[in-house]
Amino acid sequence: GAVVSQHPSRVICKSGTSVKIECRSLDFQATTMFWYRQFPKQSLMLMATSNEGSKATYEQGVEKDKFLINHASLTLSTLTVTSAHPEDSSFYICSARPPWESNQPQHFGDGTRLSIL
Amino acid sequence: AQKVTQAQTEISVVEKEDVTLDCVYETRDTTYYLFWYKQPPSGELVFLIRRNSFDEQNEISGRYSWNFQKSTSSFNFTITASQVVDSAVYFCALRRAGANNLFFGTGTRLTVIP
Numbered sequence: 458g459a460v461v462s463q464h465p466s467r468v469i470c471k472s473g474t475s476v477k478i479e480c481r482s483l484d485f486q487a488t489t490m491f492w493y494r495q496f497p498k499q500s501l502m503l504m505a506t507s508n509e510g511s512k513a514t515y516e517q518g519v520e521k522d523k524f525l526i527n528h529a530s531l532t533l534s535t536l537t538v539t540s541a542h543p544e545d546s547s548f549y550i551c552s553a554r555p556p557w558e559s560n561q562p563q564h565f566g567d568g569t570r571l572s573i574l
Numbered sequence: 575a576q577k578v579t580q581a582q583t584e585i586s587v588v589e590k591e592d593v594t595l596d597c598v599y600e601t602r603d604t605t606y607y608l609f610w611y612k613q614p615p616s617g618e619l620v621f622l623i624r625r626n627s628f629d630e631q632n633e634i635s636g637r638y639s640w641n642f643q644k645s646t647s648s649f650n651f652t653i654t655a656s657q658v659v660d661s662a663v664y665f666c667a668l669r670r671a672g673a674n675n676l677f678f679g680t681g682t683r684l685t686v687i688p
Binding site: 489491498499500501502503506548550552554563564565566567568570 | 611616617618619621674675676678679680681
């Protein structure tokens with residue numbers, strides 16, 4: 458079945474560092490991928506929709522310059538948290554859905570737990 | 575606008591008890607999809623079930639069962655004979671037809687006590 462791979466699974470870094478998270482669709486091409494953010498003990502909130510070959514669509518309240526999204530190929534979307542600060546510490550998870558599964562659920566990556574010291 | 579409400583924030587049950595997790599949704603669309611996901615402590619999201627808005631048949635899968643009631647906009651999830659491994663956060667979600675993103679409820683943290 459379709460698999461979405463996310464890397465890294467965990468990042469611990471100092472404040473001011475930029476962190477890149479990768480989301481790959483392993484056996485299908487995804488023109489659209491989604492980035493969610495989950496604070497501790499809270500729900501998943503959609504941050505942005507990553508579109509292959511064009512600009513990402515950000516949800517209201519999400520800073521475009523803070524969370525850079527690049528979807529340069531049909532199998533890879535990256536989320537870069539620029540100049541990360543402790544308040545950016547969160548669980549980030551991506552998802553995608555194979556084009557042949559229009560009515561099926563999205564496939565999620567295993568998530569990235571980001572901790573900014 | 576779409577909204578998914580999971581009123582139960584946390585539930586604790588003793589092993590082998592049955593437990594029902596509630597989910598109420600709001601949408602003006604006539605065609606939509608409802609989902610349940612399980613998020614164990616490790617963090618990944620595990621897909622449990624998808625239900626189309628035009629299919630109100632209840633479903634049973636092993637110890638899991640789902641009750642979809644369009645009249646009350648509810649999609650409740652029951653675990654029978656709960657086990658410790660069922661301990662997790664469970665999310666109900668809605669997706670509009672033709673859209674890709676999911677609207678998640680706030681989740682219900684289930685703790686099964688041995």
